[in-house]
Amino acid sequence: MTAHRKRAGSALLFVLGALLLSLFTGTPASAQAGWGFIPRVVDQGGTGVAGVSVTVKNGDAVLGQTTTDATGNGKTVAVPGKGVYTLVFDTSATPAGFVGGKVYAVEKEVGAANTLPTQRVLVSLTEHANGGVVGKAAGPADEGPAFSTAIFLQHVVSGLNLGLLLAIATIGLSLIHGTTRLMNFAHGENVTFGALIAFLFCVVFGLPLVIAGLIAVAAGAVFGWLQNAGLWHPLRRKGVGIVPTMIASIGVGLAVRYLYFAIFGSGTRRVTGETIPSVTIGSVVLPVSAYLSMAISLAVLIAIGCWIKYSHLGKATRAVSANSPLASASGIDVEHTIRVVWILAGAMSALSGVLLALLNDVSYDMGFKSLLLMFAAMILGGLGTAFGALVGSLVVGLFTEVLVTWLPPDMKYVGALVVLVLVLLVRPQGIFGRKERIG
Structure with a gap:
């Protein structure tokens, strides 16, 4: 074993040892997920409505109350943990009102299906009043949820954010498949690895989040x-053939995932103890971290695109993906190219994990939960194509979030997978994939 391999192995052992140490030393209370709701009320045009009283209840028990400000935003109302809660919106103190009345109630769930442990609840005055009783009929118009442009735009921006974060990880997965033909089912654990390392150095060791990232x-x-x-x-x-190697990747993914579970536990923790403020742009309300994530993702994707198109190694990667034997015969060091792709894919996956942790918090299986969406994006865009992975990720992210406008949060992955099936029926090689001749 060479000296640089020994140093790299020692560094990894140190990181794994530090993760193990964090299991026994515990974490600060601020690292635990802070469950709650941040309400916002808008009118038909998406403008915030001030003076609306919002009460959060668990059954008959009142957990907290807030009043919307001039931007339509209320303060965070904390809840004890995961579960379904009732939010009652009362416009009695304002000239405004819902359709047919002053009080509207809705049930919302905080948990794994939501983007944040502190969920932002956007309600439009186009909803039909129900007197504070969820499920109470208020006329024929209540047969389905009222459509609001503000809510739709909120989900579109959230979908773009999710799509960009998926793209960072999916491009690495696609490059690995393009150069090695490996469907790496352990790729999600690389995403989790980045989030856990950021948590370790930011929360346990107390370094700034940027340095930890x-x-x-x-x-x-x-x-x-x-x-x-x-x-x-x-x-x-x-x-070793492609199929046995793919099965091996499934085993590696399981082993690494449950190693994370043994070290980190099954809980969900915040990657930073600091409170992340929200920013309102038009009718869209997102945490500052979401806007920063989109900016970082765009910058990284542009840089990767330029690297693939213009750099010597990028051109070599494209050549190996197109025809590995021919690339080798042309003088390209195929193994060196694959090595660089694995390094790049590992770094991009870790970055995706850090940014996802800012939105979803950290859990031992967070990467595994995103793996299905990564594969859907890669197959939708076309196997082995970086640009296809980007487009596929954006489509999957948009459909996943936008469909929450009409579907329950637990059903939000269905639309993206339906689109995947429909595209493959029309174009089996994906949007940007190449047709391959068999036989």
Whole structure:
């Protein structure tokens, strides 16, 4: 083993040891998920409505109350944990009102299906009043949820954010498949790895989030290199087939995921103890971290696109993806190219994990939960194509979030998968994939 491999292995052992130490030393209370609701009320045009009283209840028990300000936003109302709660919106103190009355109640759930443990609830005055009783009929117009442009735009922006974050991880997955033909079912654990490293250095060691994020990206690159050097390169050298290798990746994913579980536990924790403020742009309300995530994602995706198109290694990656034997015959070091792809994929996955952790918080299986969407995006865009992975991720992200306008949150993945099936029926190779001749 060379000296640099020993150093990389020692660094990974240190990180895993520190993660193990964090299990026994515990974490600050601020690292626990803070469950709650942040209400917002808008009129038909998407303008915030002030003076609306919002009460959060668990059955008959009142958990808290807030009043919307000039922007239509209320303060956070905390709840004890995951579950279904009732939010009662009362416009009696304002000239405004819902359709047919002054009081409207709705049930909302905080839990794994939501984007944040502190869920933002956007309600439009186009809703039909129900007197504070969820499910109470108020006329024929109550047969379905009222459509609101403000709510729709909120979900569109959230979908773009999710799509960009998925794209960072999916492009790495697509490049690995393009250069090695491996469907890596352990790729989601690389996403989780980045989030856990950021949590470790930010919450446990007390470093600033930016520094912790950079360390996580660097650790992800090392983790990707080690996976290739320790497992996938030896399997390729021995001529192991694609199907056995894919099955091996499923086993690796299971093993790593439950290693995370043994070290980190089953709970959900915040990647930073600091309160993240929200910013209102028009009718869209998102935390500052969401806007920063979109900006960082765009910058990284542009940089990766330029690298693939213009750099020597990027061109080599495209050549290996198109025809590996021909690329080797042309003088391209195929194994070196694959090694670089694994390093890049590890770093990008870790970055995606850090940014997702800012929105979803950290859990041992967060990457696994995103893996289905990554595969859907990669197949939808076309196997092995970076640009296809980007487009596929945006389509999946948009459909996943926008359909929440009409469907329950637990059903939001259905639309993206239906689109995937429909596209494959029309274009089996995906949107940007190449037709392959068989036989």
